[in-house]
Amino acid sequence: xxxxxxxxxxxxxxxxxxxxxxxxxxxxxxxxxxxxxxxxxxxxxxxxxxxxxxxxxxxxxxxxxxxxxxxxxxxxxxxxxxxxxxxxxxxxxxxxxxxxxxxxxxxxxxxxxxxxxxxxxxxxxxxxxxxxxxxxxxxxxxxxxxxxxxxxxxxxxxxxxxxxxxxxxxxxxxxxxxxxxxxxxxxxxxxxxxxxxxxxxxxxxxxxxxxxxxxxxxxxxxxxxxxxxxxxxxxxxxxxxxxxxxxxxxxxxxxxxxxxxxxxxxxxxxxxxxxxxxxxxxxxxxxxxxxxxxxxxxxxxxxxxxxxxxxxxxxxxxxxxxxxxxxxxxxxxxxxxxxxxxxxxxxxxxxxxxxxxxxxxxxxxxxxxxxxxxxxxxxxxxxxxxxxxxxxxxxxxxxxxxxxxxxxxxxxxxxxxxxxxxxxxxxxxxxxxxxxxxxxxxxxxxxxxxxxxxxxxxxxxxxxxxxxxxxxxxxxxxxxxxxxxxxxxxxxxxxxxxxxxxxxxxxx
Numbered sequence: 001x002x003x004x005x006x007x008x009x010x011x012x013x014x015x016x017x018x019x020x021x022x023x024x025x026x027x028x029x030x031x032x033x034x035x036x037x038x039x040x041x042x043x044x045x046x047x048x049x050x051x052x053x054x055x056x057x058x059x060x061x062x063x064x065x066x067x068x069x070x071x072x073x074x075x076x077x078x079x080x081x082x083x084x085x086x087x088x089x090x091x092x093x094x095x096x097x098x099x100x101x102x103x104x105x106x107x108x109x110x111x112x113x114x115x116x117x118x119x120x121x122x123x124x125x126x127x128x129x130x131x132x133x134x135x136x137x138x139x140x141x142x143x144x145x146x147x148x149x150x151x152x153x154x155x156x157x158x159x160x161x162x163x164x165x166x167x168x169x170x171x172x173x174x175x176x177x178x179x180x181x182x183x184x185x186x187x188x189x190x191x192x193x194x195x196x197x198x199x200x201x202x203x204x205x206x207x208x209x210x211x212x213x214x215x216x217x218x219x220x221x222x223x224x225x226x227x228x229x230x231x232x233x234x235x236x237x238x239x240x241x242x243x244x245x246x247x248x249x250x251x252x253x254x255x256x257x258x259x260x261x262x263x264x265x266x267x268x269x270x271x272x273x274x275x276x277x278x279x280x281x282x283x284x285x286x287x288x289x290x291x292x293x294x295x296x297x298x299x300x301x302x303x304x305x306x307x308x309x310x311x312x313x314x315x316x317x318x319x320x321x322x323x324x325x326x327x328x329x330x331x332x333x334x335x336x337x338x339x340x341x342x343x344x345x346x347x348x349x350x351x352x353x354x355x356x357x358x359x360x361x362x363x364x365x366x367x368x369x370x371x372x373x374x375x376x377x378x379x380x381x382x383x384x385x386x387x388x389x390x391x392x393x394x395x396x397x398x399x400x401x402x403x404x405x406x407x408x409x410x411x412x413x414x415x416x417x418x419x420x421x422x423x424x425x426x427x428x429x430x431x432x433x434x435x436x437x438x439x440x441x442x443x444x445x446x447x448x449x450x451x452x453x454x455x456x457x458x459x460x461x462x463x464x465x466x467x468x469x470x471x472x473x474x475x476x477x478x479x480x481x482x483x484x485x486x487x488x489x490x491x492x493x494x495x496x497x498x499x500x501x502x503x504x505x506x507x508x
Contacts (some may be wrong), residue, residue: 015437020484023433028491031317031429038421047144048135048151050127050405051079079132081153082162088154089115090121099147122151131404141410148407159401167390168406174383181376188369195358195365207355211348225334228327231272233326238268242317255294262287265316275300279319422499426492 016023082088093114096103106114121137133153266283275278392497 008388016433019437020480023071024484024491025434026433027429029429029493030426030432031491034421034425034428035495037500039502044137044139044411045141045144045150045456046135046137047141047407047410048133049148049407050133050404051152051155052130052402052404053132075335079120082158083124083134083151084119084156086115088151088158089118090156092118092147092150095150098143098150114428118147119145122147126255145407145409150406152403155364156401156403171383171390173387174379175432178376178379178383179255180380181372185372185376188372190367192362192365192369195362204352204355204359207348207352211345211352214341214345214348218338218345220291221334221338222340225306225331225338228334230330232324232327232331234272235320235327237319237408239320239324242320244317250434255297257291259294260288261316262290265319268320279323286452338383419499422502423501426495429495 038054087333090111093111094104094106099106099114118136122134123137126132132500134148134155136144136147136151138147262283266287267279269277269280269283273285275281
């Protein structure tokens with residue numbers, strides 16, 4: 001049955017007064033137990049090194065686009081992973097300046113214990129965008145200082161070495177790729193060169209132009225053949241109307257008959273050709289010469305008439321027959337040329353098929369060479385940037401780490417101090433009896449106040465009899481109180497003496 005809160009303080013004091021020895025024992029046990037915990041508490045000392053991340057030096061804007069500086073994205077996490085790596089931790093575990101002589105040849109079990117302890121107590125914390133700290137906790141302030149100092153130095157050395165190694169590996173890798181693509185590009189060029197030397201058919205444009213030219217010439221030849229055939233038919237028709245033989249001398253004027261025949265022949269030629277045609281020019285000269293002879297014969301009084309008839313070959317008939325033979329020969333020549341054009345067109349069509357068959361292979365060879373050339377040019381640029389980046393890392397430029405705050409020797413332990421245990425022991429020792437009795441009263445089933453019956457059981461209480469002690473009980477209680485008080489004072493004095501000695505370093 002729970003005790004009412006209003007009655008709880010008075011009941012607690014009454015119970016403490018009735019159990020003074022128990023309260024004194026609890027006070028002594030709790031206070032000295034806390035003080036003993038202060039002596040046994042594993043106090044740890046922390047020393048830390050502050051690292052500055054220098055990634056905005058003057059080299060960066062000058063080399064932007066020409067070099068790639070080594071970067072670490074999550075720098076605090078990367079630093080912690082680096083310091084936890086086996087190579088770094090083992091160097092610290094085997095350092096004779098920290099762990100004394102023989103640390104370099106320590107056994108494997110002890111080495112593993114040291115490595116585990118180092119990994120547990122090394123911590124890295126970010127301090128803004130450009131700083132982070134490397135801290136080490138140890139029960140020995142000297143060891144904390146030494147290890148914090150050593151971890152900072154090792155971190156700078158390892159990061160610098162890793163940057164140089166990373167840049168060198170990147171350059172070597174890209175250089176190998178460049179050489180590999182040089183071989184591939186040379187092989188692709190050689191294949192293309194061999195293909196072009198073996199396939200001399202030309203390009204599509206050349207073949208199309210050649211075929212168009214042949215078609216044009218074929219059309220012109222066919223048109224010329226048509227014209228010649230028309231001319232031949234015309235000459236055959238004209239030849240059919242003429243007499244192969246003519247009787248000369250039956251006309252009154254022989255010169256005039258010849259002039260008339262030539263004029264008729266000239267008129268026929270002018271229907272087909274221009275005046276500059278050679279046959280027309282010759283006929284005109286012959287006519288001019290005949291007219292001169294006729295005029296000269298008339299002036300000299302020579303007879304120009306023929307009394308007896310003479311059968312002679314018709315010159316017009318002969319001329320037309322000669323022209324017909326020439327035309328037929330030209331037709332045969334044009335036919336031969338047309339056949340040649342058609343044969344060339346067939347050969348050109350076969351050539352087009354061969355060109356189309358070679359285009360796919362040529363395109364594949366060209367594409368391979370262009371892809372290899374593009375990758376090769378890009379790798380050349382990357383190799384030069386990697387070369388500059390490697391020199392930057394070798395010379396300590398780009399992303400750098402600097403120790404801005406060296407590890408300091410810790411003068412005080414971190415966490416709760418011994419003085420805090422000493423002060424807490426007194427207060428906890430005093431509060432423990434009261435708190436313990438208060439808790440017991442809340443779970444005690446006995447009735448200790450009238451309110452418990454009236455409120456919880458709903459039974460009215462008419463009279464409450466007070467507790468009365470006899471004179472003997474009072475004297476005995478007074479003696480116990482005095483003795484407990486004296487012992488409490490002795491306990492407090494002893495507690496303070498031990499606490500002061502511990503804080504001054506006399507004990508501990």
